[in-house]
Amino acid sequence: MTALDATPTRAAGAGATLEFVTIHGSWQRAARGAMLLGDDGTAQPSIFAEMSALAAATGAINLGQGFPDEDGPAEVLEAARQAITDGVNQYPPGRGIPVLREAIAGHQARWYGIHVDPEREVLVTAGATEALTATILALTEPGDEVVVFEPFYDLYGAVVELAGAKLVTVPLVAPHFESDLDALGAAVTDRTRLILVNSPHNPTGTVFGRETLELVVALAERYDAIIVTDEVYEHLTFGVEHVPVASLPGAAERTVTISSAAKTFSVTGWKIGWVIARPALIDAILSVKQFLSYVNGAPFQPAIAVGLDLPDAFFVDAAATLQAKRDLLIAGLTTAGFATSTPAGAYFIVADAAPLGRVFGEAGDAANFCRELPALAGVVAVPVTAFVRPEHRPQYASLVRFAFCKRVDVLEEAVARLGRLAR
Numbered sequence: 001m002t003a004l005d006a007t008p009t010r011a012a013g014a015g016a017t018l019e020f021v022t023i024h025g026s027w028q029r030a031a032r033g034a035m036l037l038g039d040d041g042t043a044q045p046s047i048f049a050e051m052s053a054l055a056a057a058t059g060a061i062n063l064g065q066g067f068p069d070e071d072g073p074a075e076v077l078e079a080a081r082q083a084i085t086d087g088v089n090q091y092p093p094g095r096g097i098p099v100l101r102e103a104i105a106g107h108q109a110r111w112y113g114i115h116v117d118p119e120r121e122v123l124v125t126a127g128a129t130e131a132l133t134a135t136i137l138a139l140t141e142p143g144d145e146v147v148v149f150e151p152f153y154d155l156y157g158a159v160v161e162l163a164g165a166k167l168v169t170v171p172l173v174a175p176h177f178e179s180d181l182d183a184l185g186a187a188v189t190d191r192t193r194l195i196l197v198n199s200p201h202n203p204t205g206t207v208f209g210r211e212t213l214e215l216v217v218a219l220a221e222r223y224d225a226i227i228v229t230d231e232v233y234e235h236l237t238f239g240v241e242h243v244p245v246a247s248l249p250g251a252a253e254r255t256v257t258i259s260s261a262a263k264t265f266s267v268t269g270w271k272i273g274w275v276i277a278r279p280a281l282i283d284a285i286l287s288v289k290q291f292l293s294y295v296n297g298a299p300f301q302p303a304i305a306v307g308l309d310l311p312d313a314f315f316v317d318a319a320a321t322l323q324a325k326r327d328l329l330i331a332g333l334t335t336a337g338f339a340t341s342t343p344a345g346a347y348f349i350v351a352d353a354a355p356l357g358r359v360f361g362e363a364g365d366a367a368n369f370c371r372e373l374p375a376l377a378g379v380v381a382v383p384v385t386a387f388v389r390p391e392h393r394p395q396y397a398s399l400v401r402f403a404f405c406k407r408v409d410v411l412e413e414a415v416a417r418l419g420r421l422a423r
């Protein structure tokens, strides 16, 4: 096999440049795992990139990609500026600066009663993205199975395939997107290496209750699997408690807890995340992480330590503010004719566009509907099918995800525009 396939994957001709030649390599597994490998062998942009570009091109309000449009706490931003001024601009230690690791440990103790050693059980990463990538690559061998709820965040599929492992999905079924415990029980076997739990869940907003999480722990114990939890939305819950899996009896030994500053402090561009696990697991994950980014975000690390030490009121108020935004958008989507679910966490609403009737019927499915939504209503959203494998898409075909982590005036304008769909 040559590195560049001599046969262009599209019809040869004036356009048959290198761009259309198959490049061999494991990128194909990553793209396939994220469901982004086109039939012609080319890589498609992620749904977030595609829809953000569509919003930019059309001037539509971007309720697609999940990022806030307001700055986070002023003390945190100021701490980063101060750190740059103070010369915190070179490589930080490989595991993260001590003050941040201590703040992460302090946060776990304060909010969840979980006690971890900041020296050996905490690892700072380039966002939850790197934390998840390093963890999956470090802890799986080709052929291992990774169990995950579906719909799932695209990264999981990409990295599991990149590792040569196999994703096994357990459906969350509309309209409530709760887990089917029997299906979960059937999915975990002695081939399972990791059970990956994202709570609060993107895109559905499900916050998994103790019953589900206890079953995850019991199954992991029975089949000697490791639990990986993606808790990036841990502080964004609405009237329900976020239960970290590691807080359950027997779980801490075999759980890798992953979170991030991105959502909690509205700093998605800073890329500060972390991993919490027993020392041997941290050492294994660090073996991979140090060759991904090595380290990142020197001046942001002390700033996030400031954020994690903020009083309880900051975290509680942020969730309450977001809940009011959720309710505003649910009311607007309902008036526009969507059937909506009420997420208990994270910052996305899944809305069923089928009740819109003709407008949706002409689009045919949620992906086409989202491509047409800028013209129909001046708003961008993402189809839930982008989080679902092709063979399972029919049951999610009319579902659309709207992000509500935007300013109130932006959401009000979006709601007014979406009202056009009802006419």
Ligand code: PMP
Pocket (backbone or CB within 6 Å): 066, 126, 127, 128, 129, 130, 153, 198, 202, 230, 232, 259, 260, 261, 262, 268, 271, 272, 273
């Ligand atoms: N996990 C989930 C479920 C997410 O939604 C996101 C980001 N949107 C991430 C991980 C990535 O987090 P980070 O930005 O910290 O890399």
Ligand code: GLN
Pocket (backbone or CB within 6 Å): 048, 049, 064, 065, 066, 067, 202
């Ligand atoms: N996690 C964000 C979302 O779900 C997107 C992040 C990304 O673009 N990769 O909207």
